[in-house]
Amino acid sequence: MGNGHSAQDEYLLEAILTNQEAEVSNILTKDSTRVNAPLLNGMTNPICRAAYLGKRNMVALILKHQGDINLKCGGKGNTPLMWSAWRNNVKMTQFLVSQGADIEATNNEGLNALDVAITRVSYATALFLKKQGLSPKPAEFYEEKLQVKFDVELFIEKLENEEQVHSFNIFYKRIEREEQEWLSKDLVIDPRETWKKWLTRNMNFEEPPMVPREDIPEDNQPHTTFYGKMTCYLNGINPYPPGHKNNPAKTNDTVDALDKSKVKEPDQELGRNREENKEDDLAIEDIK
Known part of the structure; x- marks a missing residue:
């Protein structure tokens, strides 16, 4: 792993994962430099790993061995507090703050713990951090x-008002409605895409640019040009408008032609703890 501690790193990480507090204490007592040393080539460290896993007793043990509560890790440079916000672990977040974690610290992307919570739809944690004095940025920032x-504007509105939220689904309803409205339109591949962009897109396996037919000038409709017809046919879309002699369908079949598997569904784990951390969940209504 490049840091001279590969086998020892794995052993320490396993001890943290399996709650072997005595073994972790023994390792850190024998070599105190390891308490804040990077693990897995800097991807994590003892306290970040323990915080990510929601193990408060282990975090307390590491702090007892002079662990740095604001130590960063990973490519984004998240602190333990940011990892607990990322996992929406309110109790861990509360514990870290009570132990002196810097709530205003930022990672390599300029995000603080509240920002991380917002990007992860971690409303319960975001609400707690808001009550600690942090303020959300404008929705455009996120x-x-x-x-x-998800509906960032609604999320921030409720956060600013410190409202109780009992279901994360409300943050997806507007997005789902807008997506359905978009897919219900007579969508075609934009014939105004240049050959250069077409070639680059196909080389990168990117999705074609879809636009409502009504937004395309009459003289540039996809069924009127070779390029327009070719790009539509290659993607399984009839370039002719509904009702045309070459498209007898009364309704547009574009939605069926689109690869629905590429329509992203909200990650059900976003804004929630993993199953193994359920014991650390804190109901939003319990936050005072």
């Missing part, structure tokens, strides 16, 4: 940082 689309 748009390009989301792992899945």
Whole structure:
């Protein structure tokens, strides 16, 4: 692994994972430099790993051995507090804050723990951090940082008002409605795409640019040009408008032609703890 501790790293990580507190304490007592040393080529470290896994007793043990509560790890440079926010583990977040974690610390992307919670739809944790004095940024700030689309504006609105939220589904309803409205349109591949962009897109296995037929000028409709017809046919879409003699269907079949498997569904684990951390869940209504 390149840091001279490959076997020892794996052993320490396994001890943290399996709650072997005595063994972890023994390792850190024998070599105190390992408490804040990077593991797995800097991808993690003892305290970040313990915080990510939701193991409060292990985090407390590492802190007792002079672990740095704000130690960063991974490519994004997340702190233990950010990892607990990422996992929506409110109790771990509360514990870290009580132990002096810097709530204003930022990672390599300029995100603090509240920002991380928002991008992960971790409402319970975000609500707690908001009550600690952090403020959310404008919705536009988060748009390009989301792992899945959700209603960021609604999320921030409820967060600002410190409202109780009992279901994450409300943050997806508008997005799902807009997506259905979009797919219900007479969608065709935009014939205004240049050959260069077409070639680059296909080399990168990217999806074609879809637009409503009504947005395309009459003299540039896909069924009027060789390029327009070719790109539509190659993607299983009839370039002719519904009702045309070459497209007798009364309704557009574009939605059926699209690869629905590529339509992303909200990750059900976003904004929630994994199964192994259920014991650390804290109901939103319990946050005071």
